[in-house]
Amino acid sequence: MPVLFANPLGFWALLGIPAVLLIHFLQRESRRLPVSTLFLLERIDRESVQGRTFDRLRQSLPLWLQLLGVLLLTWLLTEPRWTSARSVQRVVLVLDHSASMGAFQEELTAALRREIPPLTTLVGTTEYTLIESTLTGANLYRGTSFEDLIAALGDWTPAAGAHSAEEALRVGRSLAGAEGTLVFITDHPLTEVPFGAALLSVGSEVENVGFAGLRVLEEEGVATWRATLRNYAKSPQVRNWFLASDGRRTEARRIALAPGETRVLQGEFPDGGDKFQLVLEPDRFSRDDTLHVVRPVPKQLLVSRTGADHVEDLVAGLLTSLDHTAPSKDGETPDLVFATYNPLQPAPLPPVAVVFLNQEVVPKQFFNGPLVAANDPLVDDLNWQGLIARSTPSIPLAEGENVLLWQGERPLILLRDKGEREQLVFNFDVVSSNAPRLPAFVILVHRFLNRIRNAKVGLESLNTELRQPLRIAHDSTTAAPSLTLVTSQGRLTIAPDKTRYLRAPEEPGFFEVFQGNTPLLIASANFADTREADFTTATSFSEIGTLPAKITERRTVPDPAWQLWLMAFTAIALFCWHSQNRPTKSGWEKRRPERTEAEANVRRKIRWRVPPRRRGTEASHRGSSGERWHVPLRLTR
Known part of the structure; x- marks a missing residue:
């Protein structure tokens, strides 16, 4: 198994x-030994008492033990660990799919080349997975090649708005496993990243x-437009902008914006044109530099009236408040009928209708009891507490009727939307009540007409945001053709039963939707997320630097004999300390020959007078083994 050292500084x-x-x-x-013998008088020469600084290296047991101790200490300090060539490391990278990441594509590539390779040097094989942070994000890469990643x-191309990456990180952790590495890559650092993910931020401040x-x-x-222009930078900015339509453009105009200033541009649609572009001088973040504008045209509703004479004034007043409606002509099928009962x-009532109760004789009694509205989008946030209605006979109710408003035990407003029916029924005499003067009554009728308009199959024009869900009424029969989304990048075909997943394109521009040839x-x-356009808090940050040590600990095995x-x-340290401090006889004492009786008789009791300049001098003597000792002389007679 290959070996690596977790602490190279130990060398x-x-x-x-x-x-x-x-x-x-x-x-x-040299050790000083006093000698009082006469045979050393001939060798009283002046010699150095310090000896040479360096001498030949003498082999000894302490020397080799000390060298071995240094090697053992080095081995322990470097923390050797063993790896296996068959070990696999999973690295899952979750990319922040928000649009602001589009301004840092080059920084992202450079950061990955700098931070990711150190994570892979300690294992045999690395499996990479690259996914987006949105719930419907694509799996960008899965394999073992870093260059392919x-x-x-x-x-x-990042295109989403501000969103939470928690679900994508949850998926990433399940792919990486408990021992794998999970990295979240963004441009705005977060205070905390869940599921044990490391944070890699590649952003920087952009003007x-x-x-x-x-x-x-x-x-x-006359159609007029108003566009909001904003400076997100902390410094004053100057930009040029112009209007382009059908291959023509206006002269560029210059606009200066203070830090954080918002300015409104306005004008009329070009003559004979229903769409145009507002183009701003491009900068590093280009998604909000062009505004594509179409003239909104809702679907036209054909309306018919078959009510009684005394409700005609009420219906006429409602129709004047309704936009994009027209009376149906002979031979045309109306989209909505204002009927009475x-x-x-x-x-019988028309299948799609607003129904008013027709009471020819005005009763004297009023309904009493509390007014209670149902939890339904048609009556949300509408105030009915001021309604005063007279007690009239009720329309026959079917089982399971959807009642929108009650007063006591009396259902006042019904919604019948079963099968092909789409009826809004006012089960009280509206003409004799104060309902026409209540805002809730008018708003309810408008909401119901918009519901009918949304369900009608027809052509409409509108301005949307990027990736906005599209609710398009279409032919949903078995033999109906597929829908086609046409953009400047190409075509996308959608099956009729999959239109609930239809969204506006991810790139700014004009687009159309067809069903067959219709x-x-x-x-x-257009890009409309101002949070993604603000780069004042973008910065670079990395938590990957601490991961190699953790991967080393998880994917390698320490030396099993480190205690030994x-x-x-x-033991070596103790032995060297003991041998260094043990009292022993010196080599001179061990090899000194015993004095013979003749040598002992030579010693005199007479003290030799030595000149002052020679007092304290030393004599040298070479032993039988070749060793030399320097001894101070004290001559006596």
Whole structure:
């Protein structure tokens, strides 16, 4: 198995080897022994008492034990660990799919090349997985090649708005496993990343100016537009902008914006044109530099009236408040009918209708009891507490009727939406009540007409946001053709039963929707998430630097005999300390020959007078083994 060292700094301990050799090269100072013999008088020559600084290296047991101890200490300090060539490391990268990441494509590639390879040097095989942070995000790459992973980033275009990446991180952790590495890559650092993910931020502050909103108004038959332009930077910015339509463009106009300033641009639609572009001088973040505008045109509703004479004024007043409606002509099938119902003379109701109770005789009694509205989108946030209605006979109720408003035990407003029926029934005399003067009554009728309009199959025009869900009425019969989404990038075919997944394009621009050859929608898609356009808090940050040590600990095995090496090093240290401090006889004392009787008789009791300059001098003597001692002389007679 390959071996690696978790602490390479431990190799500095090898400097102990030259230190030990240096100590053993140094010669110890000669030991002084007083001698009172006459045979040394001939060798009273002046010699150095210090000896040479370096002497020849003498082999000894302490020397080799000390060298072995240095090697053992180095081995322990470097923390050796063993890896297996068959080990597999899973690295899952979750990319923040928000649109702001599009400004840092180059920084993203550079950061991955810098941070990811150190995670893979400690294992035999690394499996990479690259996914997006959105719930419907694509799996961009899965394999073992880092270069292929980098190549997959070239086809990635972030386009989502601000969103939570928690679910994607949950999926990433399940793919990586408990021992794998999970990295979340973004441009705005987070305070905390769940599921044990490491954070890699590649953002930086960008001076961005872009369109932040659009509104189109119809005033006396003239369509006008209002576009909001915002400076997100902390410094003043100057930009040029112009309007382009049908291959033509206006002269560029210059606009200066203070830090954080928002300015509104407005104008009329070009003559004979229903769509155009507002183009801003491009900067690093280009998604909000172009605004695509179409003239909104809702689907036209054909309305018919078959009510009684005394409700005609009420219906006429409602129709004047309804936009994009027209009376149906002979031979045309109306989309909506304003009908009446007389409980005394019941008659079938049209399938799609707003029904008013027709009471010819005005009763004197009023309904009493509390007013209670149902939990339904048609009556949400509507206030009915001021309603005063007279007590009239009720329309026959079927089982399971959807009642929108009650007063006591009386259902006042019904919604019948079973099968092909779509009826809004007012089960009280509206004309004799104060309902026409209540805002809730008018708003309810408008909401019901919009519901009918949304269900009608027809052509409409509108402005949308990027990736906005599209609810398009279409032919849903078995033999109905598929829907086609046409953009500047290409075509997308959608089956009729899959239209609930239909969304506006991810890239700004104009688009159309067809079913077969029938146009259903003419629209534009624009970037509108101001949170993603603000780069004042974007910064670079990385938590990957601590991961290699954790991967080493998880994917490698430490030296199983490190306790044995530690005990051996301790034993060597104790032995060297004991042998260094043990009292022993010197070599001179061991090899000194015994004095003979003749030598003993030579000693005199007479003290020789030595000149002052020779007092304290030393004599040298070479022993039988070749060793030399320096001894101070004290001559006596």
